[in-house]
Amino acid sequence: MKWVLHPLLVGLISVPLAEAFKGGSPPSLSSLCGNLCPIHGHPTSLSPFRRKEGANVWSSASPKRKYKHYYHAYVNGGEEHKPWGHTTTRARVTKKTLAALQQKGDTENSAKCSTTPGNSSIGENNLANVPNRDGENGEEGQEEEVYFVSTPVYYANDKPHIGHAYCNVLSDIICRFAKWECAEGRRRARVILFSGMDEHGLKIERKSEMLKISTSEHVNNMNSYYKMMNQKLHVHVNIFYRTTSQFHKSFVQQVWKYLAENGYIYKGTYKGYYDINEEKYLNEFELKQKKKNDPNVVYIEEDNSYFFNILKFKNFLTDFYQRNEEVIYPSYLQKEMLHFVNHELKDVCISRYNTQWGIKIPGEEKGTIYVWFDALLSYVSSVLYMVKRTQLRRGNDSRVINSSLGIDSSHGAQSNMSPQSAPSNGVEMDEVDSGELVCSYEDVLSLVGLENSRHKEKALPSDVIPPHGDTLSSLFQKAWNPQVQVIGKDILKFHGVLYICLLKSLNLKLPKKIICHGLIKSENVKMSKSIGNVISPFDVVQKYDPDIIRLYFFGCANIYEDKNFKEAHLESFQLFVRNNMGNLLYRVVSLCKDNNYMHIVQDGQPDFLESPILRQCSEMKDKLLTLIHNREFALFLENLMTLIKQVNKFFVHEAPWKCTDDSVRFNRIIYETLEGIKFVSVFLYPIMPQICSSILRNIGLDVSSVGGAALGMLAEPTREFALRDLIKIV
Structure with a gap:
């Protein structure tokens, strides 16, 4: 046998x-x-x-x-x-x-995993000792399931201005380049873009009273404007979330309960000045910067205040920013943040009693939760909502959940619904029942890693997957991978301190990169809806092509510093595209059409790749990818502009109109010119998707059916360019 x-x-x-x-x-x-x-x-x-x-x-x-x-x-x-x-x-x-x-020892490990939320042990930094599923300093594990990029959640007191448009366009461009990186295998991740609305607070309550409409109607109107702005500027948002959704309200309240039980929230007395416009309390320096008798600055004295104990996190924050020197970009802002943590950090008052338009404080008859505490949790809440909704309605298949998040397994372009068709709860997805789904306390425990601590007699061992599939905790951990957070530098302290501490208190992964762009100003003054010096993106879109606006934001609005918005700069970018790309394409196609050369094929001669244009494109590819990876946006665009000028110079110097009878030479000149146009159009596609799609389609490379231009198009020379009719791109 x-x-x-x-x-x-x-x-x-x-x-x-x-x-x-x-x-x-x-x-x-x-x-x-x-x-x-x-x-x-x-x-x-x-x-x-x-x-x-x-x-x-x-x-x-x-x-x-x-x-x-x-x-x-x-x-x-x-x-x-x-x-x-x-x-x-x-x-x-x-x-x-x-x-x-x-x-x-197994005994110590078991004790740690069974810590109850009410009796969590306290570590050396006075932080609740929960099972840490992340790497050191909150780093994510080796396997990246999602590449999560987020804009701020915009305050819904008024319509968006050009600064909001800049932030969203920049985030969208970062997402499009990140998809390239994923498709090329540099990261095993799928890219999603989050954006949303912060819809609570005193300013919104006052604004709706001034307009003589309900607060709900007002925030619904503002929500429509922001989604319309995204649509007009070709910003593809995968998750559009609103803080007035029922799920978000319940999530914030359950997080509050968890933090209170673990000693992160305490009661105290607050005395000081509060800025209604900025929704924050003022220190002595900030108070001195305000005008005397400013009606938006009020003195508040409240005995029954709640505070988030940020000072517990001081050692952690210091260590985090010292160990991770490139979390905040530009780097000089990280130095400022570290100085703030070491010298100005103090606990944050997270209760408000001057408005009823907010999320109610659990266990209290009066008072609402601070709007920043509420808004910063929306990033986590939105992902948990999508995971939980899909888990309950479609089973625990992580592939289905990825699909419902707008994640395409092929790493290609992700489809989005029209902004006008988004459901009332604010998540821009397929049908939802916003009134049915709420967050439970056990859901919060599952995020923290204590999902089995309250009902140990009913729970499976922590190393066993239930028969029906993945747990809510494991599904969320796959979906929650905050890679890039794009914000204006004026709200860095909220994201760099309060948000980081909230994530740490919930034992969640921290952002890998916080990009803080400069502000778009009007006559050297920061644009503010409260001041009334804003420029409407809808007015600008009526005068200029959306892709030209995107190019302007990417190239002129330097991420390192503040910039004044000037239409003259938009004009210069429009002229550059028209003269160097549109005019060149028109001359090439018209010349070929007039001489019956509508199919330009690859030259098979051995020295073909020795062409100066093709060689320059080949040598520049890695350099451009490195510049994008390092966020050197201005240098990236400068190199592409120089290259397209070189292609124009090559075309004029070779003068193909003089050799229409020599088919070999004519074909060679036109082919090299078209290869240069293709190279520039592919690299500009994440910035100008509509214009570059039109250019590529006009030379026989239709990218609409494959989700857009990709780096793979540059891997090999094009075998044949099938030219089409003349077009005007700008």
Whole structure:
């Protein structure tokens, strides 16, 4: 009789055997798989099933399910290896090495994982000691499921101005370039763009009273304007979220309860001056900058105030910014942030009693939650909402959840609904029932990593995946990966301190990069809806092509410094595109059409790639990608502008109109010119998607069917350019 081992068992046994024999001594059976049940043979120490299920459950389980539980027990107890033949990605969990378990002991590890929210232990920085699923300083794990880019949540007291348009366009361009990076394999991630509305607070209440309409009607109107602005400027938002949604309100209240139970929120007395326009309390320096008798600055004395204990995070913040020197861009702002943390940090009052238009404080008859505390949690709330909604309605398939987040598994362009068709709860997705779904306290615990702490007798062991699929916690961790946060530098303190501390208190991943752009000013004065010196993006769009506005934002509105908005700058960018790209394309196509050369093919001669234009494009590709990766936007655009000028110069110098009878030479000149046009159009596509799509379509490269221009188009020279009719691009 011949015995044959199943391949899965071979994989499970071979890897730990190889690792164990590295030390020179044979391993014991218990060191490989723990203590085996003497009756049924399953590893009891790793608890693949609940003990209450009994031996019958194990014996009746399918081989596939047994293997899944053995695999989870293995990766949680051993080195970071996969059994031979294992390919599923569902089972990725945070791995605890055997050495770590031996050092800390199973008892200590169990005690840590079963910490209850009300009795969480306090670490050396006075922070609640919860299981840390992130890397050091909140870094994400090795596997990136989502590349999350976010704009601010815009305050809904008035219509958007040109500064809001700049921020959204910049975020959209960053997303489009990030998709390239993902498609090229530099990152294993799928890109989504978040934007939304902050719809609570005293200013909004006063504005609606002034307009003699309800606050709900007012914020609905403002919501429509922001979505219309995104649509007109070709900004593709995957998640458009509103803080007046029922789910967000419940989420903020449950987070408040969790933070209060863990000592992050306390009661106290506040005395000081408050700026209604900026929705913040003023320190002595800020108060001196205000005009005397400013009606928007009021003195407040409130005995029943609630404070968020930011001082608990002081050591953490200092360490975080010292260890991660490039989190905030530009870097000089990070130095300012570190100085603020070390010298000016203080607890934040997070309760308000001067307005009823806000989220109610849990357990209090009066008072609302501070609008910034509320708004900053919307980034987390929006992702949790989408995950929870999809989990409840479609099952726990992470692929379906990725799809519902607008994540395309091919890393291509992501489809979006028309802004006018977004549902009332504010998430720009398919049909939703905003009144049905709310956030529970257990949902918040699942984010923190304490989802099993309140009902341990009903919960599966932490290393076991339930039969129906992934847990809410694991699904959220895959979807929550904040890579880039784009904000104006005037709100950096809120995002760089309060937001970071909120994420840390919830044990969530922190942003990898906070990009703080300069402000768009009007006559050297910061644009403000409250001051009334704003420039409407809708007025500008009526006069200029949206892609020209996008190019202006990318090239002229320097991210390092504030800039005055000037239409003369828009004119100069429009002229550049018209003269250097539109005019060149028109001359090439008209020349070919007049001489019946509508199909330009690749020259097969050996020295073909020695052409100066093609060689210059080839050498510039990596340089341009590096500039984008390093956020050197001005240099990136400068290099592309120089290149298109060189292509124009080449076309004029070679004078193809003089050699229409020489088909070989004519074809060669036109082909190299078109390759230069293609190269520039592909790299400008994330900035000017409509104009560049028209150019590429006109030379026979229709990118609309494949979701837009991609770097893969530049991997090889084009075999044939099939020219079309003459067009005017600007």
